[in-house]
Amino acid sequence: MIFLSMRDLLVDCVFAFNYEQFGTPQKKMIRKKISNDSQTVVRTPVDGGRAPEGCSNRHDTNEEEAAVRSGFVSTNSFFFISCGAIKDQMPPRKRPQDGKKVDPPMKKAKGKHVVALILARGGSKGIPLKNIKKLAGVPLIGWVLRAAHDSGLFDSVWVSTDHDEIAEVAKSFKAKVHRRSLEVSKDSSTSLEAIQEFVKDHPDVDVVCNIQATSPCLHPDHLSEALKLITKDGYDSVFSVVRRHQFRWKEVNEGGSEVTVPLNLDPKKRPRRQDWDGELVENGSFYFSTTSLIKKGILQGGKMTYYEMKPQYSVDIDIDIDWPVAEQRVLRYGYFGKVPPEVVRLMFCKLSGCLTDGRITISSSEEEMVSFHIRDMEGLRMLKSEKVEVVLLNCSQDPIGQSLVEKLGVRTGCQVLSVGKEPLEDLQPFLKKKKLEWKDVAYMGNDGADADCLNQSGLSAVPGDAPADAVKAAKYSCHHAAGNGAVREFSEYILLKKQEAKSKREQVHVDCLDSGYATPSSGSQNDIPLAVEGK
Known part of the structure; x- marks a missing residue:
């Protein structure tokens, strides 16, 4: 794709779009703009890219001048449009003033139940x-x-x-x-x-x-x-x-003499x-x-x-x-709640019942042992590589011995905190010190005592074998059981939501054509990349 500089085009802003990604109303508007402008010149690429219907498929010796005059230039089936070329055809849109949004969220209907x-x-x-x-x-x-x-x-x-x-x-x-x-x-x-x-x-x-x-x-x-x-x-x-x-075609009985006929098209003029x-x-x-x-x-x-x-x-x-x-x-x-998942900066994960399966084995020499899955360790590493801090929680209700806790902390490279019967109260000072809120947190628990934390966290999950009261409070329920891949599954889920949110932020909604200026994307399938260069 060729990006033309603003100094050459002398227009306020230019953006590139793929004509084939637009919906029918936008395509109609583009074709109307081109057909009504006798000065419009669209450059057809030699590799067979199509210009919109109604547009002259000829080359212009001075393409930059043509772009300024008409607002349309095509390269490899992508079209460059000056925002003014579209905006002139559209009614003005009310822009935000004094920091207020144009369309505030709708409240409950007054006078109607x-x-x-x-x-x-x-x-x-x-x-x-x-x-x-x-x-x-x-x-x-x-x-x-x-x-x-x-x-x-x-x-x-x-x-x-x-x-x-x-x-x-x-x-x-x-x-x-x-x-x-x-x-x-x-x-x-x-x-x-x-x-x-x-x-x-x-x-x-x-x-x-x-x-x-x-x-x-x-x-x-x-x-x-x-x-x-x-x-x-x-x-x-x-x-x-x-x-x-x-x-659509008319259904006919098998073996009958009736033949099918089209219901919503003319086969001779198949569009x-x-x-x-x-x-x-x-x-x-x-x-x-x-x-x-x-x-x-x-x-x-x-x-x-x-x-x-x-x-x-x-x-x-x-x-x-x-x-x-x-x-x-x-x-x-899907809709995952009011809190965007990309804000997650910290993950709390319980040791017993999440990272481990909750069992403590005692050897003949009276040493305590726990087991964990290598997949779960890799999940924690993935989170930390994406700048998500991981803190492991050792609950007083089902404590793991201090020596084991220290070994797990070293093995995972994570900080370990001790919490009591009310994890929410115990973790509040920690979040305050980090200057974080619960919406910035992902929480993985496994019991009813975790319900408040699961409810308040931006993202929350429980292993597949968690009790019903914990499952009801969580936003996500893993397929894998505790100590057998559940932490890895939740880690991948967190990173998936972060990546999707990042992709949406990098797109611009097709409504820019309806309004004449670019607006933040909502992630619709008609969103298009925006290449902006200007004063």
């Missing part, structure tokens, strides 16, 4: 009890409950269920439980019937957001933007959709993907509706509209084969 409702029946046929099955270390339903709570939009968050285990998991995520009746818990029962029963039992509710438990990549901002359509724009119902580029807007289909993530519609037996009706989600956030789990795919997707695009 808005609730989130997640339906979680215990009789799932595809995957038994899939709503509480662990996905990337978190119960499936926990992903959407976390997003709903952190959005700050709802007067209350509810789980409608007929199963005791699901109810307990819901409560551990601070959700209220609505015990649905047997009449709406059958295999033949519909979601609408369960929602109507909830509305009947809670007549004070004005708006219900039915969130699907099987949509683990839902984020608070998705819910916030959708609710605005009801509270500010006056819509009665809003539902989530995703854009798909799939050609290229980038020239077709695609179709909007429901992705099932959420449905907002007023209770007046629900009482009439309608979930989508009245003045209704949709909220379009990006494909990477549109995940729906229905069968076991979806699980590994969803797990990889949620590790990359």
Whole structure:
């Protein structure tokens, strides 16, 4: 890629982008800009790179002059655009003033009682009890409950269920439980019937957001933007959709005389993907509706509209084969809470029950011995190489002998602290001395006594064999057991989240085209690299 200097171009700023990465609306705007400007010159690379439709594929003898005049230059299918060339075509955007954000987080709707409702029946046929099955270390339903709570939009968050285990998991995520009746818990029962029963039992509710438990990549901002359509724009119902580029054909009976026909294309004029807007289909993530519609037996009706989600956030789990795919997707695009994982600067890890399996062996000479896995030692080394300080904790409830503690400290190269029954209180002075807060900390514990630390930490985990009260408090539950790779697994998880956050910071959101200036990236699939050079 060739980067042209600002001294040559004499424009305020220049950025490079890959035309093929844009969504359909942005491509239309680019083509319109080029077709309306008779002076536009786009240089087509000799290796076959395409210029946008409507643009002259000719070479200009003075490309830098052409770039200044039109704002567009192409090299190897990447196009350089002066921000002014796009900004002239777009309405002005309100910029931050006096340090205030343009779009502050939405608060609860005034005058309306808005609730989130997640339906979680215990009789799932595809995957038994899939709503509480662990996905990337978190119960499936926990992903959407976390997003709903952190959005700050709802007067209350509810789980409608007929199963005791699901109810307990819901409560551990601070959700209220609505015990649905047997009449709406059958295999033949519909979601609408369960929602109507909830509305009947809670007549004070004005708006219900039915969130699907099987949509683990839902984020608070998705819910916030959708609710605005009801509270500010006056819509009665809003539902989530995703854009798909799939050609559909009519299904015919095998062996019959009927032939198939296309449903959404003309085979004689088969469009290229980038020239077709695609179709909007429901992705099932959420449905907002007023209770007046629900009482009439309608979930989508009245003045209704949709909220379009990006494909990477549109995940729906229905069968076991979806699980590994969803797990990889949620590790990359899932919502992990208000605290960005990249701020983790310190990791607390308990010795007994995390780094070791909790057993102490006594030899014939009455020497105490513990064992650890070499993979876990490598995990600690990986963290320290990425400038994450590691502190090992020796608990008074299950203490390891002082001689062993000293040997482990030397072997791992980590500081070892002693803590009592309340690790949170014991560690607070240490954090204060380091000038750190709990949001800057990753914590690995293995018992109920660690619950407060697990809850308060920016990232937290427990081994795969930890008791239920510790699992409920942790943000991540390892597949590996204590002393057998759990520490390595959590270390890799921490580094993965740090790397993803770093990658997102290095990208710029496609909204720069909509506004005429660059904005910080939110990590969408349409984010593009930005090469900026200027005064």
